[in-house]
């Protein structure tokens with residue numbers, strides 16, 4: 021229900037309807053651009069913290085170009101297809117930053133302005149209700165869609181599809197700052213299109229500039245996309261991480277070095293490119309790699325001397341007793357991608373970066389796309405938990 025006076029519960033009651041499709045899998049496209057993605061990630065980290073803390077919105081100054089996963093989403097009747105960034109760190113869905121919004125007979129103006137500021141970039145425009153086609157068998161009606169008329173920092177993409185908690189839609193409608201706008205997942209459940217409010221995300225390491233090696237599963241997990249079992253961890257109660265898909269790690273080890281030694285909250289965010297760790301904790305990781313340093317003058321990425329590559333250790337994230345280890349190659353940016361990351365030829369950059377602030381703030385790491393290129397991720401709003409496989 022769309023109502024400015026009634027709050028939509030974060031986890032909607034799931035209707036058991038026989039006709040509901042169990043699982044729908046869609047291919048994902050991965051995009052790369054140029055620019056300083058790490059600085060964008062840090063700006064995003066600072067922004068995500070202040071946003072969920074209830075502070076005022078701050079306009080970021082980053083000029084990030086995205087290294088992101090997108091999925092093709094149809095809007096209108098007949099649908100126009102847009103390449104939208106898959107973002108579990110925000111909840112509004114909008115189009116228009118690349119391909120312009122094509123209004124059709126199903127496009128209904130809500131008569132509201134919408135504006136959203138992200139860690140990198142922002143958009144402002146008008147709010148519509150429209151039919152959204154996630155897949156031929158998954159067509160949502162009366163989904164709110166922002167039409168971006170003014171925006172910054174969305175190179176090569178047409179907008180965002182937001183899979184974050186619905187609370188993150190607050191303050192998107194300036195005339196009704198406390199209103200929450202049902203997300204695509206909320207409506208898919210409400211309209212009995214899906215039985216389970218679960219998103220499965222499979223990101224594969226990219227092999228070319230724009231490949232389609234990832235996939236997104238609406239309504240459940242796709243057993244074909246991972247091996248073994250999914251290990252779940254509850255959404256954290258520690259703010260600001262709890263305002264997102266936040267989890268606690270019980271520890272992080274790099275070889276025998278303890279990078280994070282106690283239970284610590286952070287978030288899982290498909291909209292962040294790298295893996296970011298609070299500065300003081302990141303320093304332990306960096307110090308454990310002989311000669312490693314941060315390329316402060318250009319990319320902001322960690323640089324790993326060629327002589328230290330062979331000796332790199334497993335980087336293991338622990339959730340309770342379960343551990344997820346990234347091997348050496350998963351911690352490195354393939355050198356043939358250096359120019360897309362804003363780097364120089366012949367330098368070995370890494371995918372683990374510093375968050376831009378010290379630990380102890382309730383959002384001390386971000387497991388971004390690079391983490392999900394190693395592990396299948398499940399965002400389960402029914403059970404309020406995140407799973408990895």
Ligand SMILES: *[C@@H]1O[C@H](CO)[C@@H](O)[C@H](O)[C@H]1NC(C)=O
Pocket residue numbers: 021022023128129130149161162163164202207
């Ligand atoms: C927009 O869609 C919601 C359902 O998502 C509906 O309750 C509301 O009445 C619609 N608004 C307009 C102006 O059609």
Ligand SMILES: *[C@@H]1O[C@H](CO)[C@@H](O)[C@H](O)[C@H]1NC(C)=O
Pocket residue numbers: 049051176230
């Ligand atoms: C990526 O490839 C798809 C086709 O597979 C195309 O529609 C899209 O425009 C491409 N994006 C970029 C930024 O090149």
Ligand SMILES: *[C@@H]1O[C@H](CO)[C@@H](O)[C@H](O)[C@H]1NC(C)=O
Pocket residue numbers: 079135136137142143144193194195197
């Ligand atoms: C969005 O609207 C709010 C008013 O609700 C305003 O304070 C803010 O500056 C706007 N953001 C942008 C990016 O225009």
Ligand SMILES: *[C@@H]1O[C@H](CO)[C@@H](O)[C@H](O)[C@H]1NC(C)=O
Pocket residue numbers: 224227228230231232233
């Ligand atoms: C990834 O996509 C590229 C091009 O789209 C393809 O050539 C390659 O085989 C794919 N790799 C995997 C592991 O699927």
Ligand SMILES: *[C@@H]1O[C@H](CO)[C@@H](O)[C@H](O)[C@H]1NC(C)=O
Pocket residue numbers: 256258268283284285286382383384
């Ligand atoms: C999660 O981590 C935070 C520190 O970031 C800590 O205060 C909290 O107690 C932890 N929660 C659990 C359940 O361990």
Ligand SMILES: *[C@@H]1O[C@H](CO)[C@@H](O)[C@H](O)[C@H]1NC(C)=O
Pocket residue numbers: 315317318323364367
């Ligand atoms: C940083 O700048 C210095 C001086 O311009 C240069 O010598 C060095 O190679 C740069 N580092 C990287 C990683 O680009």
